[in-house]
Amino acid sequence: MQVDSFNRFQNLFRVLVALSAVFFGTTSFAETPVVGTKAPDFTLSTPTGQTIQMSQELHGHSLVLVVLRGFPGYQCPYCVKQVHDFVEHAAEFAAKNVEVLLVYPGPPADLDQYAKDFLAKQSALPLNIVLVTDPDYTMTNSYGLRWDAPHETAYPSTFILDKYRKILFEKISHGHGDRLSAQDALAKLPTK
Secondary structure (H helix, E strand, O other): OHHHHHHHHHHHHHHHHHHHHHHHOOOOOOOOOOOOOEOOOOEEEOOOOOEEEHHHHHOOOEEEEEEOOOOOOOOOHHHHHHHHHHHHOHHHHHHOOEEEEEEEEOOOOOHHHHHHHHHHOOOOOOOOEEEEEEOOOHHHHHOOOEOOOOOOOEOOEEEEEOOOOEEEEEEEOOOOOOOOOHHHHHHHOOOO
């Protein structure tokens, strides 16, 4: 009985989102992509201006997509720790033919410089790990991950995608900690 009520609620929510699109020309609520669906594509830039399209980063391999808090007014220590963890395990991701794409959201003013400062706290990113900025919350909003509260940017999240952009795993934290570790991501990756 509870499942039927939940399904009716989901259907009602989808109808409201569709009506919002009709009346306001855009959806007010983006739905977070779920396991089993195709991840929406997006194009963002590195702090140095290189354009990166998520679907092109796949290049026939799996992808770990990590949405950080970025710059909510300071450098998030949980983000620093999580990125450091993924960098330490870069060789293991490379051995599994996996790319890691880090998304660093924040207010557009000086976001690239804040991202460069963030990267300065890390050892150099290996070739299979790329950081892009999301200055207008384009990706963050399209994935329904915008944490729209004072001193917040995005819900820290990790998605594991297969080479066809199908979401195999997702973890969304509604707090600052509780991040997916590199070891846990490696364990959840598909075997060849």
